[in-house]
Amino acid sequence: MTFAVTLNEVIMQKQSAFPYAKGELSRLLSDIGVAAKIVHREVNKAGLVDILGAAGVENVQGEEVKKLDIFANEQFISALKTSGMCCGIASEENEEIITYNDNLSLNAKYVVCLDPLDGSSNIDVNVSIGTIFSIYRRITEPGNFAEEKDFLQPGTKQVAAGYVIYGSSTMLVYTTGLGTTGFTLDPSIGEFCLSHPNMVTPKEGKIYSINEGNYLKFHDGIKKYIKYCQEKDSATNRPYTSRYIGSLVADFHRNLIKGGIYIYPMTDSAPNGKLRLLYECNPIAFLAEQAGGKATDGRGNRILELSPKSLHQRVPFVSGSSKMVDKVEEFISTYK
């Protein structure tokens, strides 16, 4: 009989690659795993909201039912406070940074950027959603409150990043810069079990993921790339197939495994696209690169090297199989 290897065991193994590590990052990652399990439990009850009570009203226990993205946000904020290893959070759901003021957290070394519930338009229709996180070492001295500059670091400074996908099964995928590793939740034992030890994305794929409803707004480079994907050419395995869920985590996860490209480009009305640099693009870019893929802003820049100017900054995003990202860049620079 073989025993499953759990998330905590792998976190500890990876920590041993750094002989001076005190286990603080490990503790933080493991607490993120616990919060993910709690959110998983609630996500699985999403269809029962009408029975248990809709958002903003009381459920049968007389408790107020929260929207799932607010619930997920609160869950992660309190899990990270309990860990005592994080001094502050930048979350999609909060305009300003959240700082912790207890002694343990004030002395913590790390800050976390968070998209607590990604793909929230898919919650009510039982389609995959996710959580995205990114961890940095603080710049300010421990013992003080976290400040905005702790969060405004380029993605190359991430010490860890990952996502949880609440799909046909719940998975947690993370990196500390030693490859991309995936775990699947076994609900019967309540553990994330190692299922994808070393995720390597194909250099080329057959899937393109973009919201084609915005086609008329796209610039020529993107329009022509979409037509390129649709043309027949047996030498390059075209036509490609189009897949778009509308949850970045789910679209990226599929393409990571099968090979493909995800694009959320700029348009005239949204010159920086839609996705957020700190808690969507940087963590996904780190995971993509650690799996052998690429992530750029469609203007020839590596996402991880951008210098963030504000917490909720948006950026155009091209990510996935490396040769496909190169091709998109080529189209954009050829047909401006």
Ligand code: AHG
């Ligand atoms: P969130 O639910 O955290 O606001 O993120 C939604 C994002 C992303 O997950 C997804 O890929 C994208 O928005 C979809 O946008 P469109 O509906 O404009 O295609």
Ligand code: MN
């Ligand atoms: Mn999101």
Ligand code: MN
């Ligand atoms: Mn969100």
